[in-house]
Amino acid sequence: MDSLTRRRFLTGLGGGLALGVLAACGIERSGQPTPTPSATAGATDTPTPEPSAKPGPSLRDRIGQMLLVGFRGLTVEEASEIASDIRDRNLGGILLFDTDQPTHSAVRNVESPAQLTALISGLQSLARTPLLVAIDEEGGLVARLDQRHGFPPTISAADLGARDDVAFTGRAGEEIAKTLDSVGVNLNLAPVVDLNVNPSNPIIGSLGRSFSADPAVVTAQAEAFVEGHRAVGVHTTLKHFPGHGSSTGDTHLGVVDVTGTWSTIELEPFRNLVHDGLADAVLTAHVFNSKLDPEHPATLSKPTMTGILRNEIGWDGVVISDDMQMGAIRQAYGYSDALQLAILAGVDVLTIAQQQVYEPGIVESTIDLIEGLVTDGSLSEARIDESYRRIQALKSR
Secondary structure, eight states: OOOOOHHHHHTTGGGGSSOOOOOOOOOOOOOOOOOOOOHHHHTSSSOOOOOOOOOOOOHHHHHHTTEEEEOOOSSTTTTHHHHHHHHHHOOOEEEOOSSBTTTTBSOSSOSOHHHHHHHHHHHHTTOSSOOEEEEOEEETTEESSOGGGTOOOOOOHHHHHHHTOHHHHHHHHHHHHHHHHHHTOOEEOOOBOOOOSOTTOTTTGGGTOOSOSSHHHHHHHHHHHHHHHHTTTOEEOEEEETOOTTOSSOTTTSOOBOTTTOOGGGGHHHHHHHHTTOOSEEEEOOOBOTTTOSSSOGGGOHIIIIIIIIIISOOOSEEEOSOTTSHHHHTTSOHHHHHHHHHHHTOOBEEEOSSSSOOTTHHHHHHHHHHHHHHTTSSOHHHHHHHHHHHHHHHHO
């Protein structure tokens, strides 16, 4: 593998300083029972064969469950490629957007509540294993289901944090969850628990996505938001680990180095929510921090994702990557290398938003690449199984 040195990685820093358009940062059936032998059969000397164990999912099917993928189409017919991926490749999750950035179109997956309900229901009907249906519905500026499409208005994290009323935030979170549940979305890629360390941050602070610079306020607000979702039965996602609030650039556009701005206080909301049992999933940041890993950004960093998040903080649930097509990854790594590093780092679900670029056939090609990494020994099948088990545990709750 062409390992990336810090010097190579930092050559991309200039591309991450401008504000970009926000993109992505949506059970196995039991077999038939063995027929009971008839009385006639039981009277013979022929032994009754033991029922054979149901074979488990193939390696490719397990890999398919590790992908969360964006797509185009308002109907199942229009979304024929992702429909095939769900039916034929056991795709684990879909990611919904209202707009399509590569074509600058105002239409992608969302037209109305009735249309979206039909789309999700139709895609779920094709799945051998129920889909994670994910969306970024943080509130405020980051709300894919907005009033243009007939959905209720939402309140930004910044406004909720300024009000600092956990009961109010809990109700706001519950209302968002009711909207999501009504159309079939079961995973909200929210709340943002980044600290508003840099209010002019082009991708967090300036968009009102952070509750506060105070970790105690962020923790309390995020807990209320999560509990509001749990009251409805919608999963949430804490993001962006290990903290994006101090950055001065946008990882959608290129490499962002937070070495000089990040501090350990940014871990506190993640630590608090995990310890309080209020984490369903954790989503990574693509930020680079030489103090945590001198080679790789957080998403691809084993010292960060396994060393800090899993071993130090104690999170053993699902870890979701930020979009693997974002500039911070795509400009500095080959795709196969990035996939390998992310999985080795501890990522379970690989997000492919199809918003920075749109690549037909991306699900099949990604499964091919990961299967090849297992075949050549670059990844172990046991590591794939770890992620598969975590994902199925999340889906079963």
